[in-house]
Structures are given as C-alpha cells and as structure tokens.
Amino acid sequence: MKEQSIKQPPPLENPINGRTSLQMYDLNVDEAVEEIRARGARRVVIQLPDGLKPLGFELCREIEAKTGVEVYLTSDPCYGACDLAWEAMNLLQAELTVHCGHAEIPHLNDGRTIYLEARSNVSIEKPLKEALKMVEGVRVGLLATVQHIHLLERASRILRKLGKEVYVGRAGGKLRYDGQVLGCDFTAATSISEKVDFYLVIAGGVFHAVGVEASTGKPAIAVDPYLGRAVKVSDRVEKLMKIRMATRGRMLEAKRIGVLVSLKPGQMRVGFARKIKSMLEREGKECVLIAGRELTGLNLNSFSEIDLFINTACPRIAWDDREGFMKPILNAEEAVSFLESKQKRLGIG
Amino acid sequence: MKEQSIKQPPPLENPINGRTSLQMYDLNVDEAVEEIRARGARRVVIQLPDGLKPLGFELCREIEAKTGVEVYLTSDPCYGACDLAWEAMNLLQAELTVHCGHAEIPHLNDGRTIYLEARSNVSIEKPLKEALKMVEGVRVGLLATVQHIHLLERASRILRKLGKEVYVGRAGGKLRYDGQVLGCDFTAATSISEKVDFYLVIAGGVFHAVGVEASTGKPAIAVDPYLGRAVKVSDRVEKLMKIRMATRGRMLEAKRIGVLVSLKPGQMRVGFARKIKSMLEREGKECVLIAGRELTGLNLNSFSEIDLFINTACPRIAWDDREGFMKPILNAEEAVSFLESKQKRLGIG
Incomplete structure (x- = not known):
C-alpha cells in the first residue's frame, strides 16, 4: 500500500439490511432521511438496481414514515449511476431522487440526486x-x-x-x-x-x-x-477480443447500419453518434440514428432491415448483452478506431 | 348499416409497404413529409410499434432524404397512442414525433405529434x-x-x-x-x-x-x-372473469400492496393511484407507490416483499401480461369497485 491512505466511504449507521441470501447489502436510510429533511423535499423518487429491489418496500415505508414526504419507487431498470431517474422526477413533480446502490459520478450530479451507496457485507x-x-x-x-x-x-x-x-x-x-x-x-x-x-x-x-x-x-x-x-479471466478476454475483431470485420460488409443513442442522462452522446454516422456515410454506408432507453435485443431485433448496430451508450450493451442481439453490435470507440486506421491506411485520414 | 356513413380515414397515397409476410401494412410517408415541411421541423423522432419496426429503416431514410431533417428512430416499446415519445423528443431536442401505427387519441395530442396510421392490407x-x-x-x-x-x-x-x-x-x-x-x-x-x-x-x-x-x-x-x-372467445372471457374474481379475493389477504403508476404520457394517473393508496390504508394495508415506464413482471418481480400489485396504467398489463408476474395483479377500477362495495356492505361507504 506504500503508506497511501485510500479515499474511502465512512461506515453506515442504522442501515436497512438485505434479508435474503442473494441481497446481502446495507443501505444507510438515515442519510437519505436527513438529506430529504434538509432539502425540504415534498415528493421523492427512489431508484434501485434489480439486486436491491427486495429492500424497496421497507425503504420506501421507512422514509415515508420518518419524513412525511410522498415517495415513489421506480420499477424501471437501473444499471448504474449514469442511469438516473430525471424523467420520473420531472413527470412526478418530485424534487429529489434517492439513487441507491451506485456511487455518484461527480460530473453527472445535477444536485437533485442523493446517492445512497450499498455496502455488501459478505466476506472476501x-x-x-x-x-x-x-x-x-x-x-x-x-x-x-x-x-x-x-x-x-x-x-x-x-x-x-x-x-x-x-x-x-x-x-x-x-x-x-x-x-x-x-x-x-x-x-x-x-x-x-x-x-x-x-x-x-x-x-x-x-x-x-x-x-x-x-x-x-x-x-x-x-x-x-x-x-x-x-x-x-484470460480465456474470456481472448474470446472477447476475437469476437470484437470479427465484429469489426462485419462492419466492412454491412450496408445498413443503426447507430444507437442512449436516452439515459449519463449515457447520451448525440454528437458522437452524429460523427460516426458521417464517417460511415463517407464509407458509402446507409445509416440511421436509433435512440432508446433500454437498448436491448428485445427492443432492437425487430429492426430487421439493419445489418449491424454501433453503440454509443453503455459499453456493456455490446460486450455483455451481445448474445441478445440477432445482428452484430460494435461499440462506438471500436468502430471509430477501426475506421480511422482504415482511412489512414488509405491515405484519407 | 341503417344508411349511416362511417367516419373513416382516406385512402393512402405513396405508402411504404411492409415487405415480410408478418408485416402487411401500408404507411403514408408523404403525409409525414408534408407535415414536417409545413411545420418547419429540423429534428424528428419516429416511433413504431414492434410490428412496424421492420419498416423503420426505409421510413427513416426516406423522410431524411425528402425533408433534410435529422431523424431519430426510437427503439423503446410502443404499445399505443397513449405511449408517446415526449421524453425522447425533449431529450433529443426534436420538434416533432411521427407516431406510427396508432390512431390519435384526440385529448392526448399536444400538437407535436403526427399520427401516421398503418393500414393492414390483408383480406377479411x-x-x-x-x-x-x-x-x-x-x-x-x-x-x-x-x-x-x-x-x-x-x-x-x-x-x-x-x-x-x-x-x-x-x-x-x-x-x-x-x-x-x-x-x-x-x-x-x-x-x-x-x-x-x-x-x-x-x-x-x-x-x-x-x-x-x-x-x-x-x-x-x-x-x-x-x-x-x-x-x-366465451371460454376465455369466463376464465378471465374467474381469475379476476380470485385476484380480488387475494386483495383481502394481501398485507403489502404496490400501486403501479405509469410514466407514459397517456397512461399516467397519479391522483387515482393516491386515492387507491388511501382507500387501502383505511383497510389496514401497507402501501407503496411504484412508478415505471415498462410495468412488466421483469421489472417488478424483484420487489419480492410485495404481496399484490394494483395497476393504474394500461389495463392490458393486468389482463394480457398477467402471466409474467409472480404476484397477483389487479386493475385499479376493479380494486376500487371491490373496495367500495365492501365498504358499502359494512356501512362505511
């Protein structure tokens, strides 16, 4: 450790404890209660990733009882601190979101979100x-x-x-x-x-x-x-690298490409998507921009005329959820580096 | 027909035709093109239900070519004219949505949506x-x-x-x-x-x-x-009625109830959800409000502490998608009529 001190969170007080063997987490309810009081919120949205949803009912009832605010749990998927419930907050006219289970991404915080991190209490x-x-x-x-x-x-x-x-x-x-x-x-x-x-x-x-x-x-x-x-994980990394190389190759033969844009606050990169579309059009591809909240195979496979997707949202979509897609999917950074190196080879970069 | 004339849509001109046997629809592209031009929009969102997504690529390319606007397809599910892409429109700073496949619900139209109905061309x-x-x-x-x-x-x-x-x-x-x-x-x-x-x-x-x-x-x-x-459908109606009666019964024994609120523009009934929550609390139930865009078993089953859901959103969720839920789900109107008749019987209605 070389005597450096690690920037670390404080211990929790009065946590709600996960009660099933799968959900072994502590959540600091009192932190949320204090913040809600301090900010004088009257309506609050609580956002939980799937693994913490079993704690939702208790958490919601406790916050309601201790603060008197009106509380809404959101049921929509929540995959990270980039996946914020701004829309729910606006639609429900809530002043605050209690976002559980993820650490704040500093530049994303708009001041209306309390990040209630979850601490796993399992042994290592x-x-x-x-x-x-x-x-x-x-x-x-x-x-x-x-x-x-x-x-x-x-x-x-x-x-x-x-x-x-x-x-x-x-x-x-x-x-x-x-x-x-x-x-x-x-x-x-x-x-x-x-x-x-x-x-x-x-x-x-x-x-x-x-x-x-x-x-x-x-x-x-x-x-x-x-x-x-x-x-x-070496075998998995090798396999992933092969798949990614092969998918890059598929981009050469694809005629019709869908460039994916996330509608989640922390994942939305419209300018980048536009840039990729232009690059691809210079290569003679036909491109459309596709925007969505949940960019899953379930929601995208019906676009059956599209040969390949390029993803500007969460990289896990192309790496981890790849198998849900009937067409190849490539992360935007990979596509760009591939196109740039190709254009450089051809002397047009 | 008693000589009445039926209020009916005009025939389509220059439609995009569905090309697969499953998607036998005509969409009036020129109607969208004219409206986009007339309104001077610069950025447009196209929204398609799943059955029409195979037409999305062509539709998008044609509108882009004919109008020069920037077009975004949305990939999120779209189940009806109540399921409008207002959020996508706001986030993408688009001025207009082309909502395909459903008829306008007159009181829902905010003036920023063009409804492009789809006509099935199959025989009856x-x-x-x-x-x-x-x-x-x-x-x-x-x-x-x-x-x-x-x-x-x-x-x-x-x-x-x-x-x-x-x-x-x-x-x-x-x-x-x-x-x-x-x-x-x-x-x-x-x-x-x-x-x-x-x-x-x-x-x-x-x-x-x-x-x-x-x-x-x-x-x-x-x-x-x-x-x-x-x-x-008589057998199905009978089965549905039995399930609904049984689910009403389950409400009596449920301790912890989740009242579902849709975050879709045309399905959101916050006031109604609050009313049901109060009614249930008078009955001694513990209640939470749960808000979501896609109110599916996939998104709700992890709230494992909840005994029963009451749905204020699209009634199809409780009727047609019932089997995806691990807990009983009841439509709000059914819950209210059941509670009111019970309270009337007890002389407290």
Whole structure:
C-alpha cells in the first residue's frame, strides 16, 4: 500500500439490511432521511438496481414514515449511476431522487440526486486467497466495484501479510473512490498498470475483471465475494477480443447500419453518434440514428432491415448483452478506431 | 348499416409497404413529409410499434432524404397512442414525433405529434364468413382496431349481402373512428349493445374481442385477418372473469400492496393511484407507490416483499401480461369497485 491512505466511504449507521441470501447489502436510510429533511423535499423518487429491489418496500415505508414526504419507487431498470431517474422526477413533480446502490459520478450530479451507496457485507478472505494461487508476481493492483469498495483496506492488509505489494489506483474521471472500477471506466486500473504484475478485482461476476485485463494487458483475477471464489479471466478476454475483431470485420460488409443513442442522462452522446454516422456515410454506408432507453435485443431485433448496430451508450450493451442481439453490435470507440486506421491506411485520414 | 356513413380515414397515397409476410401494412410517408415541411421541423423522432419496426429503416431514410431533417428512430416499446415519445423528443431536442401505427387519441395530442396510421392490407372475407357460422342472430355489432378500420365498410357490405343488420358504434372518448376498439376503450361496443345479438371484432389476436364480450355481456367473435380465421372467445372471457374474481379475493389477504403508476404520457394517473393508496390504508394495508415506464413482471418481480400489485396504467398489463408476474395483479377500477362495495356492505361507504 506504500503508506497511501485510500479515499474511502465512512461506515453506515442504522442501515436497512438485505434479508435474503442473494441481497446481502446495507443501505444507510438515515442519510437519505436527513438529506430529504434538509432539502425540504415534498415528493421523492427512489431508484434501485434489480439486486436491491427486495429492500424497496421497507425503504420506501421507512422514509415515508420518518419524513412525511410522498415517495415513489421506480420499477424501471437501473444499471448504474449514469442511469438516473430525471424523467420520473420531472413527470412526478418530485424534487429529489434517492439513487441507491451506485456511487455518484461527480460530473453527472445535477444536485437533485442523493446517492445512497450499498455496502455488501459478505466476506472476501476465501476468494482472495484462492486468487493468489492462480497467478504469479508480488505487485498486486487492487480494484473493487463500489459495493465492495470498503473492503479495499481489509484486502490490502491481508495481501501485505501474505508478502504482496499492493497498489490502488487513484479516483478520477467517472470514479468517486480510489481503486473503484466501473464497466465504462478502468482508469484506476490503467493508471497503475506499469507498477503491477497482476490485478485482483473484487466484484460480482467476471465482467469488470475482463475489462481490466482487456484494458491493461495484465492478468486480472475476478474475486467474487458472492460466490466466494476467484476466477481467471484470460480465456474470456481472448474470446472477447476475437469476437470484437470479427465484429469489426462485419462492419466492412454491412450496408445498413443503426447507430444507437442512449436516452439515459449519463449515457447520451448525440454528437458522437452524429460523427460516426458521417464517417460511415463517407464509407458509402446507409445509416440511421436509433435512440432508446433500454437498448436491448428485445427492443432492437425487430429492426430487421439493419445489418449491424454501433453503440454509443453503455459499453456493456455490446460486450455483455451481445448474445441478445440477432445482428452484430460494435461499440462506438471500436468502430471509430477501426475506421480511422482504415482511412489512414488509405491515405484519407 | 341503417344508411349511416362511417367516419373513416382516406385512402393512402405513396405508402411504404411492409415487405415480410408478418408485416402487411401500408404507411403514408408523404403525409409525414408534408407535415414536417409545413411545420418547419429540423429534428424528428419516429416511433413504431414492434410490428412496424421492420419498416423503420426505409421510413427513416426516406423522410431524411425528402425533408433534410435529422431523424431519430426510437427503439423503446410502443404499445399505443397513449405511449408517446415526449421524453425522447425533449431529450433529443426534436420538434416533432411521427407516431406510427396508432390512431390519435384526440385529448392526448399536444400538437407535436403526427399520427401516421398503418393500414393492414390483408383480406377479411374468409374469417368473416367463418365467424358467422359460430354464432346465431341477425343484428351484428361490427368493430375493428385502427389497423383494420378501413375494412368496416367492406365488411358491412359483405354482412348485409348475407342478410345481416350491421351496427357500428360512434367514435367518442379515446376513439378517433366509428367502430374503433381500443384495449382500454370499449365504448363503441357498449353504445350499441342493446341493439345487437353479437359482435364481430376485426383485430389481430383475441384480446379486443375478449374485452368486448366482458364489457357488454354479448358474444363476441375475434375475426383475425392475419391468421385468416375466426375465434369464439366465451371460454376465455369466463376464465378471465374467474381469475379476476380470485385476484380480488387475494386483495383481502394481501398485507403489502404496490400501486403501479405509469410514466407514459397517456397512461399516467397519479391522483387515482393516491386515492387507491388511501382507500387501502383505511383497510389496514401497507402501501407503496411504484412508478415505471415498462410495468412488466421483469421489472417488478424483484420487489419480492410485495404481496399484490394494483395497476393504474394500461389495463392490458393486468389482463394480457398477467402471466409474467409472480404476484397477483389487479386493475385499479376493479380494486376500487371491490373496495367500495365492501365498504358499502359494512356501512362505511
């Protein structure tokens, strides 16, 4: 850890505790209650990702009882701090949203959102030790999603006792905490990539570890506290890279391309979508702009005349949800770098 | 027909024709082009229900080519004229929406939406004759969804040749055309129920016919032009009635109730939801208000602490999509009439 102190959240007081084995989270209700009172809100929207919805009823009743405000739970999907309920807030004439489970993305906060982070209370000893057996090297890059960010100190201590050198990348960009990893922001990983031999990524599932290894080229191990196990992701990264290369190739033969624009506040990149459309039209492609809240195969597959989608929204759509799509889907950054390198090769870049 | 003339749409000029066997629709592109020009719009949103999405690419390209406006297709689900893309329009800073496939609901039109109706070009002779073999009586109530509304004249002629007396209910309420049927408006049916022996309902699927029979108590036959066949719906109506009675019963034992509010412009009934919440609280229930765009089992089942949902949005959610829900779901009107009759019985109504 090199004596640096990690920018970390305070412990919770009076949390609502998840009651099922799948939802092992603490939410700091009193923080929301105080903020609602301080701001004098009269109507509030509560937004929960799917994993926290089992806590919704209790949370809603408690806030209503303690503050007297009118509370609306939203049922629409919520995948991250970029997925804010501004529309619900406007339509319901609410003054405030209590957005649960994700850390604030600093530049996105419009001042009308309280971010109530969720802290997973599961243990990491076992998967952490399991992870160390899978990889060689002394210098560890340590990362976590926000649900487990409070475990970084503890994980560091364990790792140092085992003789490791621990590095935690600094917060910045879309990140609120040191060592935090987001599906669309791996800067805490890339910023320390020259110092480390491998990464340990504390998160549910393998998605974040895959992203870390793909972005840094260094081995990453997914340390999953829910399943209590560690997973090497090299095979998955290799597979993903092959699929992405192949999808880039499909762009060459595609005639009709749909450029996807998110209608979610923190994911909407209209200018970028327009730029890609122009680039593609210069290549002789026919393009349409497609805007949507939930950019899923379910909502997009019926556009059967389209050969390929290019995604300017959350990168997980093209990486993680790829299999729901009947047509190839490519992330915008990949498409642009591919087109630019092609145009450069042809001397027109 | 009693010599009345049916309020009917004009024929289409220069339509885009559906090209797959499943999407046999005509859309009047030139109507949209003229309106966009007349209004001087610079950015336009195109909204299509799932069945028309295969036409989206062509439609979008043609409008863009003919008007020079920037066009966005929306990919989000679109289930009716109540499901308007106001949010997309605002976020994309568009001046106009081209809403395809549904008839305007007169009181909902905010002046920024062009309704481009879709006309199915399939034939009805065969299912119409098949239908008449299934039911007795001379006096026919004739209804159609807007995709088939232009077939009412033709159907009337066929029926009169076969010796039937034909009645077509007048437009009103949410309806734009005489004889039109909506999933939430059966007034064209109920307004003529005393005059007719049975109904023929020209529509895809059986949902609208089920609603007509349930609302009027008279037999209704679904005349499905897509499948080219007629279907009696009495069994389905009986089953639906039983389920609805049973669900009303479940409300008595439910402790924790979620009252659903739609975030779709034409389906949002906040005041009604509040009223139901108060009524339920007087009955000793614990209630929360849940607001969402897509009120589906997928989005609501994770609220696992809730025993029962009461729906103030589109009635199809509780009738047609019921099976996606892990908990019972009841339409708000049913819940209110049940509670009111119970309170009346107890002398507190």
